[in-house]
Amino acid sequence: MRFGEAPPTAGLLPNWSDLAGRKRDPAFEHELALFIGAPTVLLTSSGTAALVLAMQWLAERSPRRTVIVAAYTCPLVVLAAARAGLRVLPCDTVPGGFDLDLAHLARLLSPDTLAVIATHYGGALTDVARLRESLDACAPGTPIIEDAAQAFGAQWRGRSVGLAGDIGVFSFGVGKGFTIFQGGCLVSRSVATMVGLSGLSARLANPAPWAEFRASAQLCGYHAFYNPLGLRLVYGLPRRRWLRRGDEIKAVGDEFPDKIELNRVGAWRQRVGARALERLPAHLAATRARFADLALRFATIEGVSVHVPLPDASPTGLFLFVTLPTAGRCRRVLDRLWSSRLGVTKLFARALGDYEYLARKLQPSDTPNARDLAARTLTITTSPWLGEPDVERIQAILRTSV
Numbered sequence: 001m002r003f004g005e006a007p008p009t010a011g012l013l014p015n016w017s018d019l020a021g022r023k024r025d026p027a028f029e030h031e032l033a034l035f036i037g038a039p040t041v042l043l044t045s046s047g048t049a050a051l052v053l054a055m056q057w058l059a060e061r062s063p064r065r066t067v068i069v070a071a072y073t074c075p076l077v078v079l080a081a082a083r084a085g086l087r088v089l090p091c092d093t094v095p096g097g098f099d100l101d102l103a104h105l106a107r108l109l110s111p112d113t114l115a116v117i118a119t120h121y122g123g124a125l126t127d128v129a130r131l132r133e134s135l136d137a138c139a140p141g142t143p144i145i146e147d148a149a150q151a152f153g154a155q156w157r158g159r160s161v162g163l164a165g166d167i168g169v170f171s172f173g174v175g176k177g178f179t180i181f182q183g184g185c186l187v188s189r190s191v192a193t194m195v196g197l198s199g200l201s202a203r204l205a206n207p208a209p210w211a212e213f214r215a216s217a218q219l220c221g222y223h224a225f226y227n228p229l230g231l232r233l234v235y236g237l238p239r240r241r242w243l244r245r246g247d248e249i250k251a252v253g254d255e256f257p258d259k260i261e262l263n264r265v266g267a268w269r270q271r272v273g274a275r276a277l278e279r280l281p282a283h284l285a286a287t288r289a290r291f292a293d294l295a296l297r298f299a300t301i302e303g304v305s306v307h308v309p310l311p312d313a314s315p316t317g318l319f320l321f322v323t324l325p326t327a328g329r330c331r332r333v334l335d336r337l338w339s340s341r342l343g344v345t346k347l348f349a350r351a352l353g354d355y356e357y358l359a360r361k362l363q364p365s366d367t368p369n370a371r372d373l374a375a376r377t378l379t380i381t382t383s384p385w386l387g388e389p390d391v392e393r394i395q396a397i398l399r400t401s402v
Contacts, residue, residue: 004228005236006343006390009122009150009175009318010290010382012276012283014223021271028270029185031277035153036160036170038187042197043270045205045263047149047171047184051080052260054145054167054186055115057193057200059084064114066363070100071351071370073119075254075358077147082361083260086114090352092367096305096323098124101369102134108365109135115143120151120161121347122177122318123291123379124307128156128164145169152178153284155314162187167197172273174222177287177318178280180273181219183265201262208263216269228385232341240339251338252349255357284316290382291317294391298322298380301395303329303402319347319379324402327375332401334378342390343381350374 026034032041044050055067067081071090081088089108092101098121105116116135118126128146135142144165148154152170154161162168172183188194225234242251249255298320299306307321324330337344351370352358380394 003232004385005232005341006228006381006383006386007175007226007231007235008343008345008379008381009177010287010384011175011226011318012178012280014226015276015279016223018272018276019220019223020275021268022274023271028274028277031274032185033187035277035280036162036187038160038163038189039191040194042186042194042201043265044184044186044201045211045261045265046182047169047173047176048076048080048260049262050169050171050184050186051077051145051147052083052262053197053200053204054169055081055084055086056204057197058115058143058167059086060200062114064112066110066112067115067117068105068108068113069117069352070098070119071353071365071367072098072348072373073117073147073352074149074348075352075355076256077117078352078358078361079256079258079260082258087363088361089363090365090367090370091116092365093370093373095369096373097307098321098373099126100131102131105134106138109139109142113139113142115145115166117145117147118165120146120148120154120315121321122150122316123321125151125154125156125161125309125313125315127310128161132164143167149173149184150176150318151316152176153280154316157312163189166190167193177284177316178276179222180265180269180276181222182215183269183273205262205264208261211261211263212266212269216266219269219272236341239345243339248346248349249355252346254349254355286384287382288314288317290384291315291320294320294380294382297391298395298398301398301402304398317382319381321347321377321379322398323373323377325376327372329402330376330378333398336397336401337378337394342394343383343386344394345379346374346377347379348374
């Protein structure tokens with residue numbers, strides 16, 4: 001770290017032996033299903049592609065066209081809904097937290113509501129059972145899509161997330177902990193739903209050999225550059241360049257093209273993923289221990305709110321959410337740490353309604369809590385490369401700024 005850079009999230013460290021791939025069965029999809037305790041999963045080219053398939057499958061079975069999403073979530077959720085031909089209505093979050101504001105949700109529900117998307121984060125999980133109870137009371141039968149893109153390996157009451165709703169979505173993209181550079185999967189407890197999603201994927205997904213070649217090359221590049229020195233070059237330098245230009249959205253990586261590819265994942269990347277998956281349980285155990293340690297240490301700083309999981313929740317712990325008392329104080333901390341090499345950043349630069357390029361894809365919705373959360377919250381990596389002097393420096397800056 002003297003010359004290198006910490007990643008914003010604690011990803012599974014790549015091992016060059018993974019590139020040899022697993023040469024025998026069971027298949028990658030079977031291994032994924034065993035890992036999360038589901039009968040089967042459907043492999044997709046990305047978590048965003050999985051969202052497109054989930055929403056389009058629901059849309060083909062209903063005349064409804066509005067999807068309600070958390071106002072504090074990734075812009076790709078909005079683009080996925082638009083790709084499926086749906087309208088997006090942002091729902092506010094609870095004050096100072098990440099769960100949907102159920103009172104606001106009740107006001108947003110209408111006869112046009114196709115589904116509600118519940119979002120899990122690498123540092124926090126949402127209570128899907130509570131959401132289901134609320135929907136059963138005011139809009140029975142409304143499907144829930146669990147966006148667990150950042151939460152592959154996370155558990156709620158000892159069970160994998162993604163299985164409490166009607167459809168679960170995971171991502172294996174870069175920064176999601178476990179990665180094959182691009183990829184994702186869909187899961188559902190309903191056999192009929194899985195059969196329908198599989199048929200839709202077979203109809204829409206393209207072989208796209210060039211796209212698979214590109215993803216395979218990027219996966220090799222990931223193995224070469226996912227280290228402190230490599231991350232400083234491919235992640236840190238571009239981020240600091242955008243910060244100097246005052247473009248926080250590009251610094252975070254929140255600007256995406258409209259095009260979403262629905263391709264198939266090649267056999268080689270599947271074999272690489274199957275081999276890497278063997279090391280994931282040990283990585284998650286170490287990351288959660290690191291997460292718990294950092295949460296205790298930062299919670300001792302007066303004026304700093306550290307988001308710790310409920311007793312029933314066990315997030316992947318890829319990063320720690322920290323909320324400051326005011327947006328101004330959060331800005332002072334970021335002015336000193338965002339351009340550093342210490343793995344401090346923002347998960348999302350804005351609430352959904354504050355991204356100009358998404359304006360035409362969103363229905364009007366007042367979400368002050370989500371806007372306030374985005375303005376006052378930063379993330380701290382749980383990467384093992386963040387050494388003791390680095391943690392102490394972050395603590396000192398938080399104390400003096402708050």
